[in-house]
Amino acid sequence: MAIAVLDPDKSTVTILTELIEEMGETPCPFTDKDKYLSAISPKSHSIAVISDDFIDVIEGTKQVYQSIDVVAIGGRDRDECIRAGADHHLKKPFLADEFRQVLHVLLHSARAQGPSENGAFIAADRGMRKIIEILDKVAPTQAAVLIQGESGTGKEVIARYIHRLSKRSSGPYVGINLAAIPDTLLESELFGYEKGAFTGAYATRIGKFELANEGTILLDEVTEISMGLQAKLLRVLQERQIDRVGSKAPIAVDFRVISTTNRDIEEDIREGRFRKDLYFRLNVIPIKVPPLRARRDDIVPLASHFIAKVAKREGMEEKFLTPEAKDALLSYSWPGNVRELENVIERSMILTDGAGITAEAVTIGMEGGPNVMTEHVAVGTTIHDMEKRLIMSTLESVEGNRTKAASLLGISIRTLRNKLNEYSGKSQFSDASADENSAPE
Numbered sequence: 001m002a003i004a005v006l007d008p009d010k011s012t013v014t015i016l017t018e019l020i021e022e023m024g025e026t027p028c029p030f031t032d033k034d035k036y037l038s039a040i041s042p043k044s045h046s047i048a049v050i051s052d053d054f055i056d057v058i059e060g061t062k063q064v065y066q067s068i069d070v071v072a073i074g075g076r077d078r079d080e081c082i083r084a085g086a087d088h089h090l091k092k093p094f095l096a097d098e099f100r101q102v103l104h105v106l107l108h109s110a111r112a113q114g115p116s117e118n119g120a121f122i123a124a125d126r127g128m129r130k131i132i133e134i135l136d137k138v139a140p141t142q143a144a145v146l147i148q149g150e151s152g153t154g155k156e157v158i159a160r161y162i163h164r165l166s167k168r169s170s171g172p173y174v175g176i177n178l179a180a181i182p183d184t185l186l187e188s189e190l191f192g193y194e195k196g197a198f199t200g201a202y203a204t205r206i207g208k209f210e211l212a213n214e215g216t217i218l219l220d221e222v223t224e225i226s227m228g229l230q231a232k233l234l235r236v237l238q239e240r241q242i243d244r245v246g247s248k249a250p251i252a253v254d255f256r257v258i259s260t261t262n263r264d265i266e267e268d269i270r271e272g273r274f275r276k277d278l279y280f281r282l283n284v285i286p287i288k289v290p291p292l293r294a295r296r297d298d299i300v301p302l303a304s305h306f307i308a309k310v311a312k313r314e315g316m317e318e319k320f321l322t323p324e325a326k327d328a329l330l331s332y333s334w335p336g337n338v339r340e341l342e343n344v345i346e347r348s349m350i351l352t353d354g355a356g357i358t359a360e361a362v363t364i365g366m367e368g369g370p371n372v373m374t375e376h377v378a379v380g381t382t383i384h385d386m387e388k389r390l391i392m393s394t395l396e397s398v399e400g401n402r403t404k405a406a407s408l409l410g411i412s413i414r415t416l417r418n419k420l421n422e423y424s425g426k427s428q429f430s431d432a433s434a435d436e437n438s439a440p441e
């Protein structure tokens, strides 16, 4: 596997190329971004070192090819590069040794040593096996798939599984979380923009649909977009062409669409928040992923899978689950679903000294705390009330930090904010960092 280097400065490229050769690796140098873009491929490159003058290339590389490790180099702010998707950032001027060190770490990371772990899809439960049967039939077709399920149930894993088994598997897989991007920016994220389309559009930028050409686009949390954008999305799905913001000529794009939601989309339609015609376009094949508590036969196989995964990543011996630990896992409600189970196992692996993971080790890790399950709930309590109590007590336990609470609850910050608004108009809790980049409501 080669290491791509892209920098407009020729002498930087020459120096880095030499350093890579000295390390016994194969460099693949570029000063021109178009040449880089047409050459880059996860089949031949494991790492891309990219000048942060090309922040859009950093972003695009990471979005299309998650398996390529991206090292950003240059004078920009580190956080900006990491947000764009870079795995590392080296501020210019940096020492040859710093560069070697970063490459050394990446070359020896698990990801560089073979196909990524992302591929694993555990399904022991009967309900999940049925879903796999359907996926195997649907994947090779061009049909749109709508995946519904609570947060953390594995919707994204399923979307990747479909792409991997599709005829488009050698093409890009491009995901976009529609809840995470303010509505005002979404249109240009999805469809791109032409240079000069608005203040700040210094260069033409291609959007997610174009990036997904000949591949699959995943519209994550599709119910979160405004009515205006729903209309535009519908047109794209019907006509298979997109309009970059500020452009006059539409561009034909060949994509397959997979979307996900953790909301009750049928209710959104009934209440007029989501277009029915768009729903029909997206929901050719509906997949409903059950919550983890409704597929208990998956719990232990998933736990074993995560034990092996952590052991491999950390270079540790695999540990086993004691019978009591298994009982604890099986009797918990898993509000955060598979994601929560993964976190619990990871923590237990790291905190357990011996070979056996105890019940105590796993219950300490449970995010809601085991008490939440055993708390007496009177018959007649509505799910709405339970949810509200859980949300408020989680918030309390993290002193009102919404980011932490959302992660503990296994929901998006946006969903949390919507719930809080629903409960009380304006909430007493604040978390500036979480709210700053959210869409206006």
Ligand SMILES: Nc1ncnc2c1ncn2[C@@H]1O[C@H](COP(=O)(O)OP(=O)(O)OP(=O)(O)O)[C@@H](O)[C@H]1O
Pocket (backbone or CB within 6 Å): 120, 121, 122, 123, 149, 150, 151, 152, 153, 154, 155, 156, 157, 158, 262, 302, 305, 338, 339, 342, 410, 411
């Ligand atoms: N069947 C599975 N086999 C292996 N790993 C799984 C499986 N389901 C989920 N996971 C793991 O659990 C975590 C959460 O899964 P994923 O991101 O697909 O959930 P999601 O439904 O998309 O959640 P959200 O609604 O919050 O986006 C991931 O780390 C994923 O790798």
Ligand SMILES: [Mg+2]
Pocket (backbone or CB within 6 Å): 155, 156, 220, 260
């Ligand atoms: Mg997801």
